[in-house]
Amino acid sequence: MNDIIIIGGGIVGLATALQIKRQRPGLSVTVIEKENRLAAHQTGHNSGVIHSGLYYKPGSLKATNCIRGYWMLLEFCEQENVPYELCGKIVVATKPEEVPLLDNLYQRGQQNGLEGLKKLTLSEMHEIEPHVRGVEGMWVPQTGIIDYVQVCEKYAEKLRELGGEIRLGEKVTQITPGNTLSVVVTDRATYETKLVINCAGLYSDKIAQLTQRQEIDVRIIPFRGEYFKIRPEKEYLVRNLIYPVPDPNFPFLGVHFTRMVHGGVEAGPNAVLAFQREGYRKSDINLKEMYETLSWPGFQKVAAKYWETGLGEMYRSFSKSAFTKALQELIPEIQENDLMEGGSGVRAQACDRTGGLLDDFAILETDRAIHICNAPSPAATSSLSIGLTVSEKALARF
Template identity: 80%
Template structure:
């Protein structure tokens, strides 16, 4: 018998495991991961940005966990000699109608406790990013870059050093909550546990449905983000990070430029519906998963509301020239020939039955389970704080 089974070996699952072991060394904790190593999905396809907490509604789980998690992450990287760079970023309004939203972001950043935010004229922006274009901007000094796969691997090492156990290549197939214990059945074995903690990312809704008898009224809708990379001889066009003013109605930040901690510059991502939950290419299709997405009433409402935006994103997915045009709004000197294919990631975006794309982190609790059902960006930055939040919920049971 085990005290806690954690499902999912991404950054949130490992951070939760580590926080639990540090706070209560005597707990018997097993982490189950269906892949052969950690950080194989959202975490391993992450662009590596350390988020400041600028975008998130004051008092929300995203705001409080990002701001607390930011410092916890920096302290962890310092202690474990993990390289990072707090290079800062600029947020750019490319047209006059975006200036009010830029001002809203500035006010929000201040409410969230970010010091050193600076409003910029175009001349001041070009002192930071000489090739940028826009009508107004803001400098955010706290933003940085790091390798989250490396961070997660270190979480795993420290969790195991404290006596925690990770079992790879074990896919959870069934969870049966009992009166005192739950039975977790994988494709390799059977476990009895006092508590299940679900950090399964792209499959978090599926696991949540296994852990509770009442309906789970959210579904994960997978959105693929596709990137290009600047060819090496054009990397001089971007010094650090350049972001647009995001659309406040859509939970994505828009195409942007990111210098990577190991070198190179990424451009993107777009946001298109993935045809399977781990669909990293256009040709990756799982008909069962695609049908489940299309049949979900919440997704149908999202599609009806955002079809024009969705078509634009899809068009950019298939048209390099359209993708280039979106990037040229920030850096006019970028040409189609300057871009080469980069990677892709899939965001696990929770969508409720009414068509709401959940903007905040979401944690559902039952007597026998704690389900992290929505933890998209900035979950990597926030990971140790989310882990602390979840571990406090766990320890309240013991």
């Protein structure tokens, strides 16, 4: 019998397990992951950015957890010798009409407690990134780069040292809540537990649905982000990180340039609807999952509202020249043949029945379970803080 079972071996599930064992070593905690390795999906496919907390609404779960989690992550990496680099980034307004949005970001960053933010003229931007183009910019010194798979492996190592268990290659197929215990059935074993914590990412809504009879009001909509890599001989065009001013109506940051902690520079991502929850290629289609997405009333409302933006993202997905054009807004010198095929990731974007794309982290509690139903970026940066938030909710029950 387990005190707590955590479903999902990504960065949030592992951080939550670690925080529980740190605070209450005597509780038995088991992490169940359906893949044969940790960090196989969202965690292992992101761009490895340590986010500063610039973008998020002051007081929101994203803002408070990102800022607290940022410092917790850096402290953890220092203690455990996980390599990272605080290289800073610039956010660029490429058109005059984006300057007020940049001003709003600057004010938001200050409200969130970021220090050292600096407005930049074009000549000041060129001192940091000589090849960038724009009308005005902002320097964000706190932003960094890291390998989140390495972070996860270290979380797992510390968790096992504290007596936590990790079961790989087990897919949860059934959860039956009882009066005092829940029964969790996988394709390999059956477990009894006092509490289920759902950190299943792209399948968090499915796991949540297993614990209750009535249909839940949130559906995960998978968005694929596709990246290009810059050819080594053109990597000099990007020194560190270069971001556009994001569209405030859309929960994505726009195509940007990211220097990677192990070398190389990524460009992207776009944000296109994936026709499979773990659909990392354009050809990946799961008809059942695609139908579930397209038939969700909330998605239909999103599609009606953002169809022009969505078509633009799809066009860039299939047209390298269109993708290049978007990148040229930031660096005019970049050319189509400077870009090589890169990786991709799928973001679990929660969407409610009314068509709201959930922007903040969302935690749903029931009698026998805690569900993390929305944990998009900056969840990796925030992982130890989210883990602490969830562990406090969990430990209040013991």
